[in-house]
Amino acid sequence: MKITNLKDKDLNALDGLFMQFWGESSDIHKMAEMFQRLSKDKDYVLLL
DSSP, X not given: OOOOBOOGGGHHHHHHHHHHHXXXXXXXXXXXXXXXXXXXXXXXXXXX
């Protein structure tokens, strides 16, 4: 297992994980908006 900081290029893979584990796709546009907001906040660490 390799844990790294999440990058915007990883969002499609993250959507694939949502599908694999919960059987549903996420809204990739909302995910990207939230990622942009949280990635600028030093109180959040986004890992993949």
